[in-house]
Amino acid sequence: MERGAAPSGAGLPRRDLLGAAGALGLSAFLAGCGVGGSGATGAEGSGKGTIRALFMKQAGYSEDDITKMTAGFHSANPGITVKTEFVSYEALHDKIVAAAPAGTYDVVLIDVIWPAELGSTRVITDVTRKWPEAWQREMFAGAVEVPRYGSRFYGVPWILDTKYLYYNDAHARRAKVEAGELDTWDGVLRAARAIKAAGVTRYPLVWSWQQAEALICDYAQLLGAFGGRFLDPSGRLAFNIGGGVRALEFMRRSIVEGLSNPVSTQSIEEDVRRIFSAGQASLALNWTYMAAQANDPRQSxxxxxxxxxxTPSGPGGRPGVNGSMALAISASSKQRAAAWKYISYLVSPPVQDRYAVSSLPVWTRSYDEPQVIRANPVLVPQAKRQLGDLIARPQVRSYNAVSQLLQSEIQKALLGQKTPQKALDDAAHRAEDLL
Known part of the structure; x- marks a missing residue:
């Protein structure tokens, strides 16, 4: 998942470490997962010692959150020391692959689009046997799919995310736009026209349309709304027919009409957050993390x-893009038992519920928990409705190469260098050999 750089804990409300009651709930949860020091040797290790974990330093849980979570883990597991490292999202994939032969990391954060590649090439470990059966019932279906490739699990979902529609209520009121008008994508364009005509903002819409994975996330959400799909039932590329074309036509039309800021084609999510928070845009798609930061007067x-x-609806429904991430164990790790303890701790409901400001839990029951609702009252009611309906980007081994081709061709359409149909046809033709 492409994510905009978020300041590490800057201005965000934080919580103390797990209290006694939370720790008791966590202990019971981990016991139910069968996690413990088995004393195994070899790749599993003893369940004690030092492990290294690789995270990204962008949206989702902040570095400050993860540092506090890890401190809580150390308190509960005095025999294990976790050394954390943070890199940008753009560097994360290549860092995981490059470090794999040396066994540098025991735990790695992986994007939803990587299990096919990293699992099939044995960069990360198949943990299917470690998965408690209850997890598949207790997590959102979209979360369960995050680390799955085929019938196997290559990690545990940790960051459950999709893009939501953010709007500036003051701008909308000045243009006499009602929230209900934003329920459909056609309604969003009508609202943008009204906001522009009222002189509220020159470019009411701003998007993450830089030639990066951010662009594919926005495109995926629109593709689903317009009834398109990335792959047909036989596994062939299908984004260049039907809803896939209509989605790109929608994107291009918003630029031609002067409703979308032209800087969108050079922006990722953090740029969108800054522009929106400065009052220079009225409407935007972005991940969970923007809710807290855009409503924080110290940052907005x-x-x-x-x-x-x-997300607004279209003729094909209203799926949100599955922009989730999972924690995986490196296949070369010699400390898999300790790594699994750490992962299970971070993913557990008590920990996720406590740190729900910038990233919401993977557990369905968490969305009725008062502390989760209090942490993000603006977003949780919408998330509870949205997270059950997510569209996945294609799980193919060559995803990164296919995505890069598609990014390039979509950009050409957005910039008016090709028609949407021509751009998508060219992308499908060039990418077919990669499948």
């Missing part, structure tokens, strides 16, 4: 005016 000039809706 529009705090208090930021509202969140689930």
């Amino acid at each position: 000039g529009v705090a208090g005016d930021v509202k969140v809706l689930r």
Whole structure:
């Protein structure tokens, strides 16, 4: 998942480490997962010692959150020391692959689009046997799919995310736009026209349309809304027919009409957050993390005016892009038992519920927990409705190469260098050999 760089804990409300009651709940949860020091040797290790974990330093849980989580883990597991490292999202994939032969990391954060590649090439470990059967019932279906490739699990979902529609309520009121008008994508364009005509903002919409994975995330959400799909039932590329074409036509039309800021084609999610928070845009798609930051007066000039809706609908429905991430164990790790303890701790409901400001839990029951609702009252009601309906980007071994081709061709359409149909036809033709 492409994510914009988020300041490490800057201005975000934080919580103390797990208290006694939370620790008791966590102990019971981990016991139910069968996690313990088995004393095994070899690749499993003793369940004690030092492990290294690789995370990204962008949206989702902040570095400050992860540092506090890890401190809590150390308190509960005095025989294990975790050394954490953070890199940008753009560097994460290549860092995992490059470090794999040396066994540098025991735990790695992986994007939803990587299990096919990293699992099939044995960069990460198949942990299917470690998965408690209850997890598949207790997690959102979209979360369960994050680390799965085929019938096997190559990790545990940890960051459950999709893009929501953010809007500036003060801007909308000035243009006499009602929230209900934003329920469909056609309605969003009509609202943008009204906001522009009222002189509220020159470019009401801003998007993450830089030639990066961010672009594919936005495109996927629109493709699903317009009834398209990445692959047909036989596994062939299908984004260049039907809804896939209509989605790109929608994107290009918003630029031609002067509704989408032209800087969108050079922006990723953090750029979108900054522009929206400066009051220079009225409508935007972005991940969970923007809700807290855009409504924080220390980081935003529009705090208090930021509202969140689930993704608008189109003729094909209203799926949100599955932008989730999972924690995986490196195949070369010699400390798999300790790594599994750490992963199980981070993913457990008590920990996820406590740190729900910037990343919401993978557990369905968490969305009725008062502390989760209090942590993100603007977003949780919409997330509870949206997270059950997610569209996945294609799980293919060559995903990164296919995505890069598609990014390039979509950019050409957005910039008016090709028609949407021509751009997608060219992308499908060039990418077919990669499948």
